Amino acid sequence: MRPPGRRRPQxxxxxxxxxxxxxxxxxxxxxxPQSRET
Known part of the structure; x- marks a missing residue:
């Protein structure tokens, strides 16, 4: 199984x-651009 604890913090x-x-x-x-257009 892949260790999600190392990929998540990284x-x-x-x-x-x-x-x-x-x-x-x-x-x-x-x-x-969205901020200026709105």
Whole structure:
């Protein structure tokens, strides 16, 4: 079985640190234009 304790904390720590810049640029770019359009 896969250990969910190692992947969950790593994801949570890497999201605000590096993953936010790797996989969130799309959401951040969409969030900025959406904020201005609304």
């Amino acid at each position: 994801c949570a720590r890497s999201f605000p640190r590096g993953q936010a810049n790797r996989g969130m640029p799309r959401k951040i770019r969409v969030s900025r």
